[in-house]
Amino acid sequence: MKVQSLALTSMICAVLIIASGCAVLVAGVAGAGAGVGTYRYVEGKLKSDYMGPKPKVLKASLVALDDLRIAPNLEREDDSSALIRGIINDGTKVTVNLKEISDNQTEVGVRVGFWGDIEQSELIHEKIEVRFKNKYPSA
Numbered sequence: 001m002k003v004q005s006l007a008l009t010s011m012i013c014a015v016l017i018i019a020s021g022c023a024v025l026v027a028g029v030a031g032a033g034a035g036v037g038t039y040r041y042v043e044g045k046l047k048s049d050y051m052g053p054k055p056k057v058l059k060a061s062l063v064a065l066d067d068l069r070i071a072p073n074l075e076r077e078d079d080s081s082a083l084i085r086g087i088i089n090d091g092t093k094v095t096v097n098l099k100e101i102s103d104n105q106t107e108v109g110v111r112v113g114f115w116g117d118i119e120q121s122e123l124i125h126e127k128i129e130v131r132f133k134n135k136y137p138s139a
Contacts, residue, residue: 039125044116045097047109048125050132054098057106058082060132061096067127070094088112094124 040047050057058077061084065072070086077083084096097109108128112120 039122041116041118041121044114045109045111046116046118046121046125047107049101050106050108050128051104052106052132053104054080054082054100054106056135057108057128057132058084058098060135061098061108061128063135064124064127064131065094065096067131068124070124072096088120092117092120094120096124 038048050060058074062072062074065084065086070088073085075083075085080100082098084098086094086096088094092113095109095111097111099107099109101107108125110121110124112124
């Protein structure tokens with residue numbers, strides 16, 4: 001009886017978390033060659049880790065946004081983080097946050113629009129991955 005009750009409670013909690021929109025979504029593994037891990041969708045921001053130092057990931061991010069015709073504006077950069085903002089042609093705002101996890105690991109969070117757009121965010125991550133992989137294949 002306790003096992004059935006626990007299983008039902010767990011299932012109800014899982015459904016509520018998924019339905020709430022604030023759930024963490026693991027979108028799968030992509031770009032192992034570039035050192036990109038799984039995507040995590042948290043509160044409208046799609047995050048992924050890149051196996052490379054922050055300055056190199058930052059350069060790849062700036063070029064990727066430019067490739068997508070999102071004029072990148074580097075608003076803030078310090079030793080361990082950076083903030084890039086841009087605007088898509090339709091007026092939608094884009095924010096890219098970089099955070100150094102270690103000397104050779106950088107977390108990149110992409111948010112498109114006020115609520116977040118997972119498809120657009122994933123497209124930006126894919127372009128960052130391509131730019132990072134092509135420019136820094138051994139990083």
